[in-house]
Amino acid sequence: MACVACGLLVATRIDDCSLWQAVWLAPNAVRRLPVEGSDAGLLSWADLLAEGAGVPPPEPIAPWGEPFRASDRWHWSPQWVAAAGQALAHLLVASEGQAVAVQDGLTATMFQRALDTWLPTGRPTRRAVLAGPGQPARTADADILFVPSHPQTGKAWTPAAPASLVPLPFGVWLRLVVSEPQLPVPASGSIPDGVLRDDPPTPRVHDVFQFDWEVFHRTLTRLPAVRTPWLREIAERFTQ
Incomplete structure (x- = not known):
């Protein structure tokens, strides 16, 4: 992508039906300016x-050009696949070549299989847990923090005590630490303000989780x- 006025190349656009669409701005060619009427303030972690x-x-994987149906197949989000590839590179560096145990749940689904393949088994084992704003302080015996x-x-949240950090995009991290809200009893009639919807839970993906190998390799080679x-x-x- 080029500037209309001077022709300077300012960004790269990915726009393909098989790839996640994005525009990557060149940091040496653009600068941030406030836009009138927009809130340019920096959000806090609490916000x-x-x-x-x-x-x-x-x-969901829906047929091309057709609306989504309940029977359509589900797969892992491309954002999660890419985030796992980037985080895995940092996780291997933080392991220092030792075995790593990731806490159970979706975090283990993302990383444990690859860690068990590339790192030695047995003790000593480094422990990797989720940490961040609003989370209870359960990291005293943890070696690595997600x-x-x-x-x-783009800056990672930093704890008070020094630790090996593995950054994750905020949206992915949030779904790892906060379970999807569900009503214990379905609501009937119209839903008033402040009441959670009684939609069914998001379907589970039965495919084995596969991180983005290209993102992983690109991140690892730059560390x-x-x-x-x-x-x-x-x-x-x-x-090879």
């Missing part, structure tokens, strides 16, 4: 938690720790 804008793990990245700045022999060996597997 983000109050908004609750999480990214659902699954997405933390959210701020959607406006300084990739120079260590065991990480360099993993990175070289993707170039």
Whole structure:
């Protein structure tokens, strides 16, 4: 993408039916300016938690050009697949070549199988848990923390005590720490303000979770720790 006035290349646009559509701005060619009438303020972590804008793990696969039906198949969200690829690279670096145990649940579904494949088994084992704003302090015995990245700045949440951090997009992190709300009893009639909808829970995905290999390799090769022999060996597997 180029500037209309001067022709300078300012961004790259991905617009393909088989890829996640996005526009990537060139940081050396653009700068942020406030727009009149818009709220340019930086949201705090408390504001983000109050908004609750999480990214659902699954997405439906509907026939092309047809509306979604309840019988359509579901698969893992491309945002989750890409986020896992990026986070896995940081997770391997944080492991320092030791076995890593990820807390049970969806987090283990995303990472544990790959960790068990590439890292040695047995003790000593490093423990990786979720941490971040609004979460209880259960990280005293944890070696690695999954933390959210701020959607406006891209900076990872930082705990008071130093730790090895593995950043995740805020929307993905939020769905890992906050369960999908469901009503214990379905509501009847019209739904008043302040009452959760009684929609059925999001269907589960039965396919094995596969992270984005390209994102993983691109992230790993840009981390300084990739120079260590065991990480360099993993990175070289993707170039052969």
